[in-house]
Amino acid sequence: MQDRAAQLFRDLQSSYCDALESIDGEGVFQEERWDRADISGSWGGGGVSRLLKPGRIFEQAGVNFSLVHGVLPSEMVNKLIGEQEEREFLATGVSLVIHPHSPHIPTIHLNFRYLEVSSKAWFGGGIDLTPYVFHPEDFGHFHSTLKKACDQWDPACYERYKRWCDEYFYLPHRQEARGVGGIFFDYRGRDNDEDLETSFDFVKGVSSYFLESYLPIISRQRLTPFSEKMKRFQLLRRGRYVEFNLLYDRGTLFGLKTGGRVASVFMSMPPEAQWAPVEGYPSDCADSALLEVLSTPRSWIEEGGSTLSCKE
C-alpha cells in the first residue's frame, strides 16, 4: 500500500500542477527535491516541492509531495495511536495551498496522506476553502462538488466530514472559522473499521474531484474587479490564516516536529498578510455577510447553485 499511495499522490501532484498552470496561463511550476534526515541519524525520505509564483491568477501556489519515514518521537506516537514509545513510521502525502491575487478567488487548501505507525495504517485528508468575499454561489458549487464526490464512494460521509472540517478549521481565540470549510477526515482504516483498499479507493475517488470543485470558481471570478477595501480585508483575513497554521494546524506542527523542510511546510503561508490592532476587523473593510457565515457555519448544499461547469 505504501507504494500505491505514494504513486497516487505523485500522480495527483502532476495533474493538479498541469491544470493550475493551464488556467493561470503564465506561471510555471518550479520543482525542488529535498531529503530529510531522520532523528535516528539515517536517511528519512524526502519530498518534491513544486512552487508557482507569482502568476497571472495565483500570487503563490504550492503543490508538495513527500514520503518520509524513520522513528517517530513518543509524543507524536501517543497522539496518533495512543502508544507511549518511539515507533517506526512512514508518511506520504500530497499538499496544496493556493493564494490567488484577487480577493474574489478564495484561498484553497488540500491534503491527502497515508500513514503507518507501528502496526497501524490509515488515510486522512481534506479540502477546504477560505474566501475573502461573500459569493454564496461559489461556496455552493464547491460543497456540492465535494458532496457528489463523497456520495459516490461513501454515501453519508459528506455531512460528517463537513462537520469535522468546520470543527477542525476553527480559531477559538477569534471565535471564527478559517473559511467556509469543505471536508476533513482522518484515521480511515486505522481501527479496522474498513480495509485499507476501500480507504484508498475513497481517497483516490474524492481527490479526483478537486479541480472540478475549484477551477469553475476561478473561471467565474477571474475578471471580477475588486476594490482596495476588498484587498485590505483579504490581507487581514490572511493574517488569520497564518494564526491558524501556527497555533493549531496539525500538519504544520507535524512537519516542523518531524524535521520536514521548513520552506515546504510553510508553503501554506501567504506571501503577504496584515494585522489590525482592533477587536474583530476594521469596520470600513469588513465583509459582514462573510463574517456572519464565519461565525456560524452553515450548509451550502441547498443555497448555492451547483450548476457551474468546469469549462470556461
Add this chain to the structure above:
Amino acid sequence: MQDRAAQLFRDLQSSYCDALESIDGEGVFQEERWDRADISGSWGGGGVSRLLKPGRIFEQAGVNFSLVHGVLPSEMVNKLIGEQEEREFLATGVSLVIHPHSPHIPTIHLNFRYLEVSSKAWFGGGIDLTPYVFHPEDFGHFHSTLKKACDQWDPACYERYKRWCDEYFYLPHRQEARGVGGIFFDYRGRDNDEDLETSFDFVKGVSSYFLESYLPIISRQRLTPFSEKMKRFQLLRRGRYVEFNLLYDRGTLFGLKTGGRVASVFMSMPPEAQWAPVEGYPSDCADSALLEVLSTPRSWIEEGGSTLSCKE
C-alpha cells in the same frame, strides 16, 4: 505588593507613552479599557491598552497595562509552580511592542510583570531588540545601557539574563534568533531566593532605563534613507516575528489561554508581514551581516560604542 506593582506598571505605561509621542511628533496614543471574564464566572480584572498608529516614525506602537485575576487552569498552574490543581492567581504587567516604519529602526519589545499563583509570588520581564539592518553601534548602545541598568541593581545578572534572552527568543525551526536579544528573566522572588522587595526594586530600576536604551537609536536612524530591498527584508523578518509569537511566545499563549483581550494580546503582531517560500531568505534582499549574528548570538558590550546620548 499587588498594588505597588500595578502602580509601577501604570506609571511606566504613562511615561513610555509620553516619550514615544514626543519623539514621534505626530502619532497620539488612543486608550481602550477592557474587562476580563474569569473562567470561574466572576469579574477577572482587565486592562488599559494604548495604541498609536500610524505615526511619523512608528507604524504601530502598543503599550498595554493589565491586572487580571481569578482561577488559573491546572495546566498553567503546573507550568508556573509545579502544582497540579486549579489555583487562584493574579497577574499584572506592562507590555510594549513597537514596529517602526523604517527598517533602520529596530522593532522593540518590553514586558515587566508580577504574578501571584497560590502562595507563590514573583517578578519577570525583559527587553529585546529585533533589527532589520546591521547597525552594530546601535546594538552595542542598547546592550550597554541594559548592562548599566542591571549592574546598578544586581551586578552579575546581565550576562545571565542576556543568555536567557538569547535562549528564549529563538526559533528552532529556523535555527535563528528573533533578533539581537537583550535581557530576559523570570521567577525573581518565587523560590525565596530574594525577598519581593528586592525584586521590585530591580524591576523598577531596570525598567527606568528603557527609554535610554531605545530612543537614541531612533534619533540616530530616523532620517537614514532605506531601499526597497531593506523594506522587503524587514517584512520577511516580521514574518519570523509572527512565527515566534504564535509558535513559542509564552506571553501570547498565556494571554490567549487566560481569556485576555485578543486585540491587546495581539498588539505584538506587525501591521504587515511577508513570507517567501524559499529556504532561508531570498538572496537579493538578505542582510548577510545581520543573518550571521542571528544564527550565532554574540556579545555586544565591547564591539559597539555606548557613547550615544539620549538627546537628539
